[in-house]
Amino acid sequence: MSPSHRPRAALAMSQAAADAVLEQPVLDALAGATTLEPPPVLDDFGTDRARAVLAETELLVTGWGCPPLTTEVLAHAPRLRAVAHTAGSVRAHVTDACWERGIDVSSAAAANALPVAEYTVAMILLTGKRVLESARSYRAARTEADWRRTPRSVGNYRRSVGILSASLTGRRVIELLRPYDLRVLLYDPYVSGEEAAALGVELVPLAELFAQSDTVSVHTPLLPATHGLVGRDLLAAMRPGAVLINTARGAVVDQEALTDAVTAGRVRAVLDVSDPDVLPRDHPLWDCEHALLTPHIAGSQGNEWRRLAELTVDEVRRWAAGDGFAHAVRRDRLPFLA
Known part of the structure; x- marks a missing residue:
């Protein structure tokens, strides 16, 4: 990727996840590394707006509540080359179709x-x-x-x-x-x-x-x-x-x-x-x-969401600069990831 190229990026998650994890400094940092689609976030890939955004998107920043990236969804995202997930497991939304396309995937699992x-x-x-x-x-x-x-x-x-x-x-x-x-x-x-x-x-x-x-x-x-x-x-x-x-x-x-x-x-x-x-x-x-x-509180809560966001920002910057993800998820390692 050219150092001067700013990939087109979009946010795909529930609005509640975005409100929790993506504070304004995080959004500013993502916008500094990419050409970021403005809100609202994509929480339904079947809408006309979502399909229009996906058509130009090279990088998706995902989070809790991101819909599955199925073969049908990917057909509307011909330029998509990377997914940076702001949470842990990617199993709910990164499908076999993503791996078969060769899409790069990163996760904040290490931070979580x-x-x-x-x-x-x-x-x-x-x-x-x-x-x-x-x-x-x-x-x-x-x-x-x-x-x-x-x-x-x-x-x-x-x-x-x-x-x-x-x-x-x-x-x-x-x-x-x-x-x-x-x-x-x-x-x-x-x-x-x-x-x-x-x-x-x-x-x-x-x-x-x-x-x-x-x-x-x-x-x-x-x-x-x-x-x-x-x-x-x-x-x-x-x-x-x-x-x-x-x-x-x-x-x-x-x-x-x-x-x-x-x-x-x-x-x-x-x-x-x-x-x-x-x-x-x-x-x-x-x-x-x-x-x-306890009510599922062991994972990131409150100010710990900032750690997830900061790792994701670092990953987006690396990928946008052509250096690849430091926390890449490999398909063959999925069975070993809790």
């Missing part, structure tokens, strides 16, 4: 992995100290606790943490856990022993991960092969009082089996996702003292 990893590490440490249980007891008793009666199972000294999948987020969790005095185990069939050693983790079989870990953190992408991967047998193998943390996809875990294990008090759970993503109002986990449910 950091807050998920931070949430995970916080929950590992808090549940290791049984902070929620202690706070609940303290609120009920409203008197000084006898620290000498603390069970030996409480604390984070040399606890075993199992990481299920060395995805982008899984790797960030491993990285953030390095300063702590923890034993970190990993199950990932695509990671070699040499790579595990470089990550500083012990590579173990799946069943052993659940049997040996005080905490298991799920970072597995949802694929046909991983649907319900964490089932009754694995949950039954967990140590009494062990913790399952899921920030990946709810359907990776057998929800019924997990509910049975948690309500029975055999294991504890921290769930930022579930199956379905909002459990029914009368679901037993809502009121279970052994479960903490």
